[in-house]
Amino acid sequence: MTQDFVHLRMHTEFSIKDGMLNPKKVVHKAIASGMKALAITDATAMFGDVIFYKAASAAGIKPILGADCSITNHYNRDDYLRLLFLARNHQGYLTLCDLLSRAWLTNQYKDRGEVDLDWITPEMADGLIVLSGFNTGAIGKAILNGSLSAAEQEALRLSQKFPHFFMELQRVGRPNDEMLVAESVKLAKKLGLPVVATQPIQFENSEDFEFHEARVAIADGFTLANKARPRIYTPQQYFRTKEEMCELFKDIPSAIENSVEIAKRCNVTIKLGKPQLPIFPTPDGMSLKDYMAQLAREGLDRRLKVLYPDEKKREAEFPRYKERLEREIKIIQDMDFPGYFLIVQDFINWAKTHGCPVGPGRGSGAGSLVAYSLGITDLDPLAYDLLFERFLNPERVSMPDFDVDFCQNNRGRVIEYVKSKYGEESVSQIATFGTMGAKGVIKDVGRVLDMSYSEADRLSRMIPTRPGHNTTLEEALSEEPQFRAEVRNNPQARKLIEYALKLEGTTRSLGIHAGGVLIAPGKLIDFCPLYAAGMLPENVISMYDKKDVEAVGLVKFDFLGLTTLTIIERALDYIEKNTGVRPDIEHMECDDEDTYKKIFQTGDTVAVFQFESPGMHKLLIDAKPTQLSDLIALNALYRPGPMDLIPDFLDIRAGRKKAEYADPRLIPILEDTAGIMVYQEQVMLVAQKIGGYSLGGADILRRAMGKKDVAEMERQSKVFIEGAAKNGVSEEVAAHLFELMRKFAGYGFNKSHAAAYSYVAYKTGWLKNYYPAEFLASSLSEVMTDPEKSLKILMDAKRHSVKLLGPDINESEFNYTSPKTMEIRMGLGALKGVGSAPAEAIKAEREQNGPFKDPFDLVKRVGSQLITKKIIQVFAMAGVFDSIEPNRRKWFENADVVVQSAQENEKAADQFSLFGEEPSNEVPIKEVAPWSDRTRMEKEQYVLGFYFSGHPLEAYQSELKRNFGALVAGTESENPGEYLVAGMYLGCEQRRGKDGSPFVTLHLATPDGPVDYSVKNQYFEQERVRIKEIPKGEIVVVELNKSHSKKSGKTWASPGAFYPLYELRHRQRAHIVIQPAEEADPKELERLILDVQMTHPEEAIRVDFEFSDDRSFRVRLPCPYKAAADWTLVRDLEDSPSIRQVEVAYGL
Template identity: 25%
Template sequence: MYLNVHSQYSLRYGTMSIEKLIKEATSRGVTQMVLTDINNSTGIMEFMRACNKSGIKPIGGVEFRRNKQLLYIGVAKDKEGMKELNDFLTEHNLEQKELPDKVKPFKNAVVIYPYAGDNVTEPLGENEYLGIRYDELHSLHGKEINHIKDKLLALQPVFVADRLEYRLHEYLRGVDLNTLLTMIGPEDKCSSTDIFLPAGELEARFSKYTFILDNTRKLMDSCRMNYAEGKVHLNRKTFTGSKNDDKALLEKLAMGGLIYRYGKNNKEALKKVENELKVINDLGYCAYFLITWDIIRYSMSKGYYHVGRGSGANSAVAFCLRITDVDPLELDLYFERFLNAQRTSPPDFDIDYSWDEREDVQDYIFKRYGKDHTALLGTMSTFKDRSIIREIGKVMGLPKAEIEGFTDPAKATENRNNPTFEKINAIYEMMKEMPNQRSIHAGGVLISEEPITYYTALDLPPKGMPTVQWDMYEAEVIGYDKYDILSQRGIGHIKEAVRLVEENQQYKIDIHQVKTFMNDANLNNKLKSGNSIGCFYIESPAMRQLLTKLGCENYLTLVAASSIIRPGVAQSGMMKAYIQNFHKPDAVEYLHPVMKEQLEDTFGVMVYQEDVIKICIHYAGMDGTDADILRRGMSGKYRSKIEFNKLVEKFHEGAKALGRPQAITAEVWRQVFSFAGYSFSKAHSASFAVESYQSLHLKTYYPREFMVAVLNNYGGFYTRWLYVHELQKAGAKVHLPCVNVSTSGVSIKGNDAYLGLIGVQGLENRFIELIPDEVKRNGAFIDLEDFVKRTGMGLEQVIILIRVGALRFTGKSKKTLLWEVHMMLGGKVKPVNHAELFHLESKHYMLPELINTKLEDAYHELELLGFPLSLSMFDLLKTPYRGDVCTDNLIQYVGQTVKMVGLYVCEKTVHTKNNKKMWFGTFLDADGNFFDTTHFPNSTPTYPFRGKGCYLILGKVVEDFGFPSVEVIRFAKLPIVHNPVMD
């Protein structure tokens, strides 16, 4: 009898999860109810599954609100009715138009308007009703209601479980409205009586109007959510329109690709492809592969570069279809990791594109497969961060200082007995993990056989493409396999570098000749020395250190490095063990013969997710299904770790049954467990390594164009100035921005590189585009006056360009130009940008010679670019001292205490086992070479980092597998010369 029930998916309003909702309803004897979350259908499918398990009849619906006002409630009679409600909500979401006061009658859904006395001015349609609350029944007294008697329904909203949750509801409303608890009015929240009533009480409240109960019961009895139960596959079922044709086309494409990838006589590859094709067809995934191939075909026809990674790279068929460039035969990747008959979850391909091309690929998918059948995948963010304490504190009206004190871990003991903190914490404990807001998945796309609105309404997030109202976990349970169309800047680096080389050197690179790159000694020497700034995934200080320690000089070692650099592996100690074993493979002591058998290629260390799966199967006797659950638990693809934790017991029991020694089992499990949530699949690492080699090829042979591409794709791990430094090291003459030469981004011609206008701080976006467009249309600017007239720029914007040196083409000093522009624009009269009938020369005044110094220029650049170009940061130091030791000969001082001067590049904070902070620093010496520092907890509070600049460093030189670094003893930022501009 409950037509208006809400879950937590009524965001920042409802308080009960679907699970709790069912539990509360069951305890009250409820046999059927309608889930009507506010302006969404996120929970409908989950609600139906839970109800069916609990013996409650589920009915789907939506409560429609405009701002705070309840307009009407939609109740679906069946699956078609749910689609009508979702279509109605979707139309208004996607077209961004307000919900109307009344709706056109639905065919398979009913609309319940809230009863408000005399609000019935015209006859109600067949599927239109009035909902009346028990506390409104008095308004019927003495009125003629025969004309609406058959249309009245019992309306008992449910938002909370009890009075305690009602208080939580009030806090949620405060957070949602960003207001104080005391400022929340009745119109902002539900009633404290909006709960499930004790069994029989609702009927008792309507006892004088039993016909209302009869109407309600009759309506609910007529509803049937006729969705298929059990595991269903909702993806588009065919690519060609026929399953047989799909099978034939996939075979044809795979065999054609087999010749392209492996030649005509590779029997091993042929056998693998044939076996995979059988599994793909038997499991019904031909269309999934063909649609992915179609996406790749389109993007390649547009000249887009892609990287296919993830477990899909385990497939030889995917390799032959050019979905991925990772050869599974070369790396001994097994297809079963991607797709097998026992697999409990759908596979997916991860396809990466350049950040500026991904949207066009998505647009193609929507147009190719239809807007009714295509949508982006959503996500559901939850209240899980301690920052929610700040929100609760604000709702309570606490001062900022007090709120900050409650979030400070150092004050945990002090806060423990604070009554206010106890209250906040109690609310926080109830609120955490509750859904907070819907958002958009990083790249998931759904392509459905049926219209998607059978299963969800669609949102229109800022991205501008229809998005489902549930996340990947729900999609999987419902029966959707997603396509991951992702973006990354590393691909943008590669794409633009290839284009720049073609423009600047008239040479077209085939960047897909990866196997040639892997055998190039020059590239491998760069790997070995860690000379990889700008290269995808291998440029961070930690990765460059690892490459050096391993002496990495081949693809397979790089694949391993891409996995062991992950936090879980490093923290477990397995990264160190791998490096040691790598250098002394004959000295490796395997925990058990099974470990030697399965892990000899990785020197006894579990490096990949696949290694963990192999150990669980062969050491502990687990089956493939359990191994798959373990893999998914490790990669964080479950909402909780419950399934993952269940495997602990199975693992130990299985190992015991096989007679494994308990102590060894404990250590094996420790290694397995340390991978949870961190390690890569081997296919992932291999995909990353392929892209790293492509970047490395460009950096090695076309370093100037490559570094320009890195800068124009917004860099990578480091800040912008470091890539400018690398561009200079590569032999380019880097020029300040110039309005006659610069484009929005960095440009290069020959060895001359001009910084772009986009890097000038404070310059408005419209002028960043307007200036190069004006030069292109009407030629170079002649002088300052010509520039001002043609661009229409105001005084402040012109001053920025003068100070950064962008008007130096005039041949005049900055000070002269500043004087002239103030004379020209200081009167606030803005020049009009139009063709002049007669050009009148401006009056010119004789000025004294105004000279700029390099020091002044450097300070201007520091302010407007974020780094100086006219001078280096070392040139700005008050002291001429540059340290006793430089990076090139640091290895000669191992064990000794040295003094160095270093330009700050970056720092990384880590926590020790005792939860103390320590730091790792990266610096450049005066020669422009990198060196690294370690700052232990006993020294860092006394000698902290103080931002960018140069530091005097006293420390002990240590060496780890041939990589030298400095353990800091003392540490101080060096002062720079006075800014003459400030005089």
């Protein structure tokens, strides 16, 4: 009979940089091996411990929690040590949480959290079982270095410090393993120390070794072939069976026996389930229940005075608000959640009174009148029929969850307030884990296999992109013939995908949850370990993710950053600066007719929150909303699923169709949405009014419908039909209604969320209507790093007759600004490579000491550390110095002179100051001719990401119209017909539609912004080779066919063939006409002419030189159109000072 054995050392994927084992799946491996217990010991981490604990416990395997810890070597920190810590009991678990937290929060070295053994008290040590670390521990390293006496001293020190200390033995095929085992056993025997055998598990099977090497190389930034790559693992570090381990250590049976003995001694129970809130202080010892009720009643009185200024009206409305409030208060008290409401209202009201904008609500919490009364939300739930039970259901006890939106720029301040109130040690953010997705893992593996970036990127682009779904490699291989063929026929691609399939889904990185904040009732480390990237306080996170922190009893509060709130706040600042008045947007009514008419009914919603997409733009035009309830409905409808209901919704609203109600009692529930169930709350109300459900029961029904549980639906159907019968509804009608509810519950939207976000949307629409420049400038500031979004908003501002001003050294700030009503000034932050530090320094210096005279003055005053040569060149390309010197090329080419001069002056400053003199900044600079318009625009586009002061297509418009009849893409008529349109080619992207069918999106750029057309996949496949040869930035002409769909009522644009302009020029035998400048240098002109006189008459572009004195001659320039893909000669000659004009001509 085989001895028992327990694995005590295992790195899972949550070691982040190494380890491939999934902590859930590995449990099954232990079961298959007949093991009764298993340890998880990630590298100075416990990220996966709760996942492992739950999986092991559920499977009947005893979970042992530990960590393979880096230990500070005070003699040489570069030669770090390791010890394996296992939690012997709950105190040991808390000790691990403490040690790992201190390691990452206070004792990092070279991106490594280290445990200092001096931290460990005798009480802490008693809760741990400690293993020596074999070759990575101080004892093992001393033996390997030949210092047996040092090894003995270290063994004595550790065994005295840790009462449960074991000498660790390993055999995994490393060169010195046998020697180290032998010496370790001798030393243990001499000192009377127990030994234990461990297997340093990194992967499941021995054949996974190469894949694990790739995983480690990805994390460390090496290629597999790199000779400098550390090679510290062996193929033997797989999950050995207990039979293999017993055979491996049959000469040291006690080492096997002790693995089981240690497992018996490790008894950790993590308390899972019950949430524990921090203690909220109340005045005069008042109970949490009474204090919450008091604040809610007082808050309701304040709210009603604003909602109903007329006292008589207020008195008439009071009873229904009072009844709802008291009902909610009782439910909250009965469910023991007053503390949660008090904590949330406290930090929200602090934010509101300290200049941190807060959203009106998010999610189902907006349905609570108590929340509205406490100031947690800002939308009256009674006015919009929002249901409390959708948020907190007394018949299904679960923790309430308010998602709170804060201004992105101020979110950190609110978190700091919470830390100050509850203590730094009680507050942290939450970990998230990034995994290797299909596209990413292809690039990662391609890099470590030394494949070119372009090749790996090409393969990754074959993975189809689908909205809301991350396509896996298996799916791509199954669904994409081109990808499958590439893998089958290309050995390099086949090897890459073999590795990628093994690594896909593995944890790759650690991040911070977008909104989750933990507030513990005491120290967080009494619940979970903590981590902090760079030991920065703002980076402190739990080692457990959001599910696991809730599992151990911590309560997550959602502090979400919403950039729209930042946009609104900044826009109000600009408005106040320009007009002297700050609109009271917090208390405005949502009934401005002009806003609905000019913004929402016309679809003028670029930058309007939640209503920006082209599809929503079209829906708004068709729906013609006139009130907030309309916006709420449209917001809920324009989503996958209910989108199919939009045509009926529009027809009923327009009177083309009549709404149908199976029962008159449905009219007040459904009339706002044209008789269609759009909201989850409507499903609940139908269940209540028709089926006789309580609202709590109706919420349970709604959830069950969403899960599509057939057995439960059968049961609920009977309950509904019986309840409907009691309310006088026939079985046939009730059954029909139940089916409708079941259908709509699957994709019905949360009305509370739609209402709160539509309220924010209305505010942005109102700002855009009355203050377009201020609002759009603020919006631009939030998308400065996204050229595509920036250009879209800039084009919209242009349509609103807003004057667009370029970046200026004496006017611009970091953000976009609105210096005057109907003006937008570009911010320096919009320029590539310009951070906030130089921009803020420029602004501060300018405000203190006046405008800058030139770049010399700029660098002198701000300093060459911030204003580098690169910054000067970026500024020159973007036109930042135009108001000083319009020749951008001058400062671009003299940037090194400017910076060098400033640096020399800085060095000489002290010496000159002894004599009371200033160092001179007068240095000679090179005079150069300005860039051509084309070059200027290209430089500008390089640093902005888009064309601002002009667009290259403009130079071709007359040629395109005159010779081909081509219009600028996007300006063609909406009417059906055939058109030729032109634009700058940005590339093609293969995608799949909702039905899975492939299509290609053709991306073009025009002076009015980007234009996309969907191209038939068949055409793209036929012309793939030719299309791939078209360089990005080329002008292309597209054959466009517009047709009208009777079914949808829409006009569809279907591009057919498209051709680069250079190809069309070649077909029509276009030629180049060069007009030299009158002051042209004869020698330069002679060299220029000689350069283009070549002999390849069969595929040549004719070049005509026309002089002002009527002299002219021709040459044949040998440029087959494929070789001269962009007619680069035209561009090159434009920048020559000897050339006055270069143009393309057709005909003789």
